[in-house]
Amino acid sequence: MSNTSSNNLLVVGSVAIDWIITPAAERQESVGGSATYFSMAAGGLAPVQLVGVVGEDFPREAVRDLEDRGVDVDGLETIAGGLTFRWKGRYHENMNDRDTLETQLNCFEHFSPKLPEKYKQTDHLFLANIQPSLQLEVLAQMGRRPMVVGLDTMNLWIDIARDDLLNVLKQVDILMINEEEARQLSGEDNLFDAARSVRALGPSTLIIKRGEYGAMLFGPNEDDIFSVPALPIAQVADPTGAGDCFAGGFMGYIAKQGSGLTTVNLRNAMLWGSVMASFCVEGFSYDQLRGIEESAVAGRFERLVRMCEIPR
Amino acid sequence: MSNTSSNNLLVVGSVAIDWIITPAAERQESVGGSATYFSMAAGGLAPVQLVGVVGEDFPREAVRDLEDRGVDVDGLETIAGGLTFRWKGRYHENMNDRDTLETQLNCFEHFSPKLPEKYKQTDHLFLANIQPSLQLEVLAQMGRRPMVVGLDTMNLWIDIARDDLLNVLKQVDILMINEEEARQLSGEDNLFDAARSVRALGPSTLIIKRGEYGAMLFGPNEDDIFSVPALPIAQVADPTGAGDCFAGGFMGYIAKQGSGLTTVNLRNAMLWGSVMASFCVEGFSYDQLRGIEESAVAGRFERLVRMCEIPR
Numbered sequence: 001m002s003n004t005s006s007n008n009l010l011v012v013g014s015v016a017i018d019w020i021i022t023p024a025a026e027r028q029e030s031v032g033g034s035a036t037y038f039s040m041a042a043g044g045l046a047p048v049q050l051v052g053v054v055g056e057d058f059p060r061e062a063v064r065d066l067e068d069r070g071v072d073v074d075g076l077e078t079i080a081g082g083l084t085f086r087w088k089g090r091y092h093e094n095m096n097d098r099d100t101l102e103t104q105l106n107c108f109e110h111f112s113p114k115l116p117e118k119y120k121q122t123d124h125l126f127l128a129n130i131q132p133s134l135q136l137e138v139l140a141q142m143g144r145r146p147m148v149v150g151l152d153t154m155n156l157w158i159d160i161a162r163d164d165l166l167n168v169l170k171q172v173d174i175l176m177i178n179e180e181e182a183r184q185l186s187g188e189d190n191l192f193d194a195a196r197s198v199r200a201l202g203p204s205t206l207i208i209k210r211g212e213y214g215a216m217l218f219g220p221n222e223d224d225i226f227s228v229p230a231l232p233i234a235q236v237a238d239p240t241g242a243g244d245c246f247a248g249g250f251m252g253y254i255a256k257q258g259s260g261l262t263t264v265n266l267r268n269a270m271l272w273g274s275v276m277a278s279f280c281v282e283g284f285s286y287d288q289l290r291g292i293e294e295s296a297v298a299g300r301f302e303r304l305v306r307m308c309e310i311p312r
Numbered sequence: 313m314s315n316t317s318s319n320n321l322l323v324v325g326s327v328a329i330d331w332i333i334t335p336a337a338e339r340q341e342s343v344g345g346s347a348t349y350f351s352m353a354a355g356g357l358a359p360v361q362l363v364g365v366v367g368e369d370f371p372r373e374a375v376r377d378l379e380d381r382g383v384d385v386d387g388l389e390t391i392a393g394g395l396t397f398r399w400k401g402r403y404h405e406n407m408n409d410r411d412t413l414e415t416q417l418n419c420f421e422h423f424s425p426k427l428p429e430k431y432k433q434t435d436h437l438f439l440a441n442i443q444p445s446l447q448l449e450v451l452a453q454m455g456r457r458p459m460v461v462g463l464d465t466m467n468l469w470i471d472i473a474r475d476d477l478l479n480v481l482k483q484v485d486i487l488m489i490n491e492e493e494a495r496q497l498s499g500e501d502n503l504f505d506a507a508r509s510v511r512a513l514g515p516s517t518l519i520i521k522r523g524e525y526g527a528m529l530f531g532p533n534e535d536d537i538f539s540v541p542a543l544p545i546a547q548v549a550d551p552t553g554a555g556d557c558f559a560g561g562f563m564g565y566i567a568k569q570g571s572g573l574t575t576v577n578l579r580n581a582m583l584w585g586s587v588m589a590s591f592c593v594e595g596f597s598y599d600q601l602r603g604i605e606e607s608a609v610a611g612r613f614e615r616l617v618r619m620c621e622i623p624r
Contacts, residue, residue, distance in 0.1 A: 190545075190546065192545075192546055193546075216544075225619050232528075232537060234502065234504055235502065263623065267622055271622065305622060308538075308620055308622055310583065310617060310620055
């Protein structure tokens with residue numbers, strides 16, 4: 001449980017500037033991206049190392065925010081004269097569905113992750129949602145097989161980069177996707193069958209992200225199913241990044257423990273994922289995670305535990 | 313915990329013959345109705361009394377099935393020369409959405425619940441989903457205010473019989489509805505706000521049924537939120553009646569305890585609801601509940617508990 005090097009957690013993914021429109025409000029220049037959200041969520045739990053790319057337009061304060069959360073940003077490349085990946089989206093009234101209004105890949109188009117030497121022995125790796133070919137590049141650069149590898153992906157890659165994705169999956173312990181993606185990847189309607197099928201592809205553990213319904217874990221043992229609810233939120237400001245923050249809380253806890261994917265670790269990690277996601281959606285960008293007090297996080301964890309407790 | 317009269321559980325609702333079409337199979341003459349499903353689920357837990365109406369076409373075996381589950385059917389009226397309420401529906405590929413193809417009210421059109429004398433002192437009452445004016449009639453016939461009154465309703469009544477429904481709600485402890493209905497009734501998008509608003513209408517407790525996502529409890533205390541997952545089912549045969557079986561398991565456990573709506577009772581009742589719903593959807597009609605072994609039910613309850621357990 002001590003912060004030895006074996007608690008390190010490396011994340012590779014997107015770093016972005018979003019333009020978010022919700023029914024209630026709007027924010028241009030909202031710092032986002034899967035690796036950013038992941039890092040801000042995991043930062044309080046374990047020493048995070050971030051690999052990503054930004055342009056010169058990426059705000060310096062955002063880099064400081066990451067550093068303040070204990071994130072090592074030596075792997076965050078800045079392209080001289082380049083622009084950061086930008087995404088513009090509008091949420092529907094229900095705050096779940098959203099339309100992409102615009103995507104500018106910018107410097108992300110030619111992103112080729114380069115791991116600093118010191119990251120190559122890291123024991124916990126999270127491959128956030130980027131092209132499977134880039135995820136393969138990261139795995140190839142690692143000095144040894146990390147103890148725990150987690151993976152996020154999306155419908156697009158299942159669709160157009162399936163072979164690469166299947167190659168990544170062979171080297172992964174945990175896959176975190178949503179129900180739709182699980183069905184698409186496995187060809188199975190039933191989540192049980194989907195979990196069995198995903199397990200046959202490589203990952204021992206499947207996590208199904210269910211948004212406001214929480215998340216479900218299908219662990220290494222056939223019978224090891226666990227369900228965590230989402231904390232009810234008085235006012236959802238912006239759901240962007242909730243899944244990444246879930247992954248950050250989850251992997252952050254696993255790295256903090258440093259003892260792999262035991263049942264105890266997996267279940268508590270699900271709670272930490274849910275807790276970090278709950279903060280995320282209460283504000284735009286990672287506003288609610290910046291400068292967050294450890295006591296606030298612990299308090300919410302206890303609230304979630306109470307929400308799940310079954311008195312006998 | 314003994315089966316004294318204070319454990320009795322009265323349900324008033326529909327008794328029906330359904331024609332169910334799923335993507336995989338079809339059953340005509342599938343015995344259904346909210347009170348039937350409720351009774352078959354609650355029967356193993358508490359002595360159930362059923363008030364409903366059927367025609368001469370209602371199968372005798374179904375009445376025996378109810379009696380075999382310990383259900384008192386003295387309140388089940390048979391209309392001479394009448395036909396039973398019939399519903400025909402088709403489920404979509406996802407097994408959640410469904411279209412009503414046909415509804416024949418038949419003897420249900422002029423249903424006026426008549427409580428046998430011996431039911432009027434019953435301590436636990438569930439008003440299954442029927443017209444609010446009939447639910448009011450039932451409440452008026454009770455000899456005294458039952459210790460616990462539960463209520464189900466639907467979008468139609470919220471829409472066209474709101475005043476009657478509001479009158480019923482004033483006399484109710486627990487409201488069980490789905491998310492859409494909670495929003496429609498309360499005018500609140502957020503479930504927190506919906507729960508607060510529902511509480512102001514009468515019920516101390518709100519249960520949001522979420523189908524394959526389980527159910528959520530907003531208890532008498534503002535902070536008392538509990539979430540129960542649905543048990544993952546290898547093969548959903550027919551979702552019809554799942555909500556009614558949830559209500560049956562829930563109210564059956566509350567009646568069995570006979571000690572009202574304590575936090576311990578409410579949370580365990582949520583689990584029993586989830587367990588009974590899981591059996592329901594595995595077969596057509598109440599097939600899986602007929603002749604069910606107590607050990608099978610207990611085994612699934614333990615499985616659900618394990619699914620929720622947070623090892624520390």
